Amino acid sequence: MNKEDQVLTGFRELYNKLAWLNKTKMEVSLKGYKSSEVHCIEYIGKNADSNVTKLAESFYMTSGAISKMTKKLIHKGLIESYQKPENKKEIYFRLTEQGKAIDKIHNDLHKEFQERDKEVFEQVTDEQFEGVLRFVEKYSRHLDAEIKKQGLDLKSEKE
Numbered sequence: 001m002n003k004e005d006q007v008l009t010g011f012r013e014l015y016n017k018l019a020w021l022n023k024t025k026m027e028v029s030l031k032g033y034k035s036s037e038v039h040c041i042e043y044i045g046k047n048a049d050s051n052v053t054k055l056a057e058s059f060y061m062t063s064g065a066i067s068k069m070t071k072k073l074i075h076k077g078l079i080e081s082y083q084k085p086e087n088k089k090e091i092y093f094r095l096t097e098q099g100k101a102i103d104k105i106h107n108d109l110h111k112e113f114q115e116r117d118k119e120v121f122e123q124v125t126d127e128q129f130e131g132v133l134r135f136v137e138k139y140s141r142h143l144d145a146e147i148k149k150q151g152l153d154l155k156s157e158k159e
Contacts, residue, residue: 022113029105038106040069041078041095045103049084049092078102 001009030038036059043058044050055066070093073079078099081091095103 022109025112026106026109029109030102033102036069037073037076037078038102040066040073041099041103042106044079044093045095045100050094051090051092055093073099 026035026038039059040055043055047054052063052066052070055061055070056063059066070079070081073093074081076098077096079093080096081093083091
């Protein structure tokens, strides 16, 4: 296996192990909520004036798919929509108290997982972190260029 294959396989295996290890605790703590819903709640909690366009871009989904999800979240009482007095056309979202509670559970779980994995990250030097981050950014820019070159609309591809 060449180095490129080793890196990609390593990233994939790492992600799969992490998802598998965290899955049960997430499902128990966030029972009744899909992962996509929880991540939408997280995004809205962290980003003021979230709207369908911003969410679609962030999650590489179509506006239609995001509209459907936000309607479900409104129906579940997790988010609410609002408009600004100066812009009656655009609809924005914010968390309700129930949405904030789900977001807190999710954030607390991430902190717990980070604490569990802390010993590994404490052994990584700043130089090693910088190298990994440079690689991830470079590879991400390459993939962005490939997507653009192929004329792919990532939002509709991921729906």
